[in-house]
Amino acid sequence: MYKVVMKPLRISLFGGGTDYPSWFELHSGIVLGGPINKSIYWEYSEDSKELDIIKKVSSFLGITVEDCLTLRNSKFLSKGLGASSASISSLIETVSNKVLSRNDLISKVTYFEQEYLKKNAGNQDQILVNSNKFKVLRFSKDNVFEDDEEIPRDTIHTLNAKMYIVESKKKRDGELKEINFEDNAESLGAIKEIAEEALVILKDKNFNESEFHRLLNLSWKYKKKILTDSDVKFFEEEISEIFKMGASSVKLLGAGGGGYYVTFFDRKPRPSSFNEVIKVEFLE
Template sequence: MIFRSRAPVRLELAGGATDMPPYDKEHGGIVVNAAINKYAYTTLIPRADNKVAINSVNYNINLVLDDVKRIVYDGKLDMVKACIKLMQPDFGFDLILKSDVPLSCGLGSSASAAVSLIGMLNYVLKKKMNLYDVAELAFEVEDEIKNAGGRQDQYASAFGKINFMEFKGDSFVRVNPIPIRKRHRLELEKHALITHIGLRDSVTGSGKIVADQQKSYSKEEKKIQLDKMKEITFQMRDALMAGDLRRFGELLSEEWKEKTIMNPVITTDYVENLRKIAAENGAIGSRLMGAGRGGFLIVYCDDNKEHAVANKLEEAGTRVSPFAFDFDGMQVWETNK
């Protein structure tokens, strides 16, 4: 028997950074995000011995763990090793991992990979973890390998859907699907586009950017920005519920403005030039997702302007990627193939 799983990546729409300590515990964090039909896939094939052979397609790395009780973090697939260490499998297997999106792209791909693998091992080991358990352990994996970040990515990947999430410190998370009418969801998919602008530079990787943010959260001016981002997040939730999609688009840009005031390093001249090109050709609002400086830009376009915006952004060197929303979240299945 062969076991497979997949977990979606997410679009970060508003509130990112309020889901991280110490702000979430002291003031309560909220985010609006959406899972999309780009996935991290895991295939598990049991083997006769107790070794674990891992093949990461995206990283082009193959390695073998002779003893899962003696795992060493050495910079090679440490996230995968941490998942295995925390789940404690008692049998050997071949593991094949791949993702639909590039690495370090701002869509929470590492969290999706962790959710997919943990969900898979939960199923095979019959641990009976629920989605909250799977998401929380995937967050603990990031902590295990000392990669700073919040919790929204893991929960978005586990649950799927378009969500309003609440964070009140430690493991307190509440996932609230936003009730959006089907016609409004279809309009969102038609007029929104995501485009890959290139990878962020290694000097300012996501972990470093997030860690720098956390160090400054105690400063009063940073709290003021996070409070403003929270208010925008409430407004975005309400706009989506009301079907006010123009306002949704405007709020993308408003939230991005507050994020860049809080941490100017997350943007670049290139990013802002792309946003300007989009606005000049029919975009209502836009923002970069994830830690910043690279990855995917989301743009919400005026009526029937999405093609013009997409063409201009691709002329500027980006790569537009079609998408739809995912409402299934993490999935596991069996096959004989």
């Protein structure tokens, strides 16, 4: 019988897209985000539905998995919350026959996703789902590291009191298209600059909420240029509805194609046509 290893999902507020090696090896990158109080994990089951990924992880680790395992909270997969990296992190720790350090685990998950599976994946999720607090991640050709800049606890409390995720009605249909980093250099450069501006605001003990919301909303202006036109029209209609619910700011999570929005409300969200509106918090 294997141990249960729970891994948190993650929300990145700023800088998503600049954590892809094809970008940061030329331009550097930054991501501001952290693990949240929703998790994913594997447990014993006589009726496993995830045999393919279990076999791939077993082959990657060079071990044999005897028992059947089932992924719990799998509804969060492909929803922009880092669930793929969280599930693989959990699975590797669950079946591994030796104790892995945090850095070893992050390295294994990153290599497994990017090289073994050949997935179009960045480098933020593997770190954030194996963290216990909000992080400032910096990426360059020579290094990927966690900056030691601390965000004041009162600021995290303010965000946590108002943060929700709203599930888009659009479902992802397979793998997302790869970002053309050369064609989207202007947009990604702007996303990086916005993240640097947001970091200054988040670090300030006198947290400027209105400026935070302005920057989070501004990031959509550039993110949507990376997506397909048909998706953008759909998401803009949903974002408009979320603002009518009373949101101060809205951001589509993940690489596009559907999933969740992270939103901030000063008051309880008004009723809407969305299936799920979930209160979430960053871990501290």
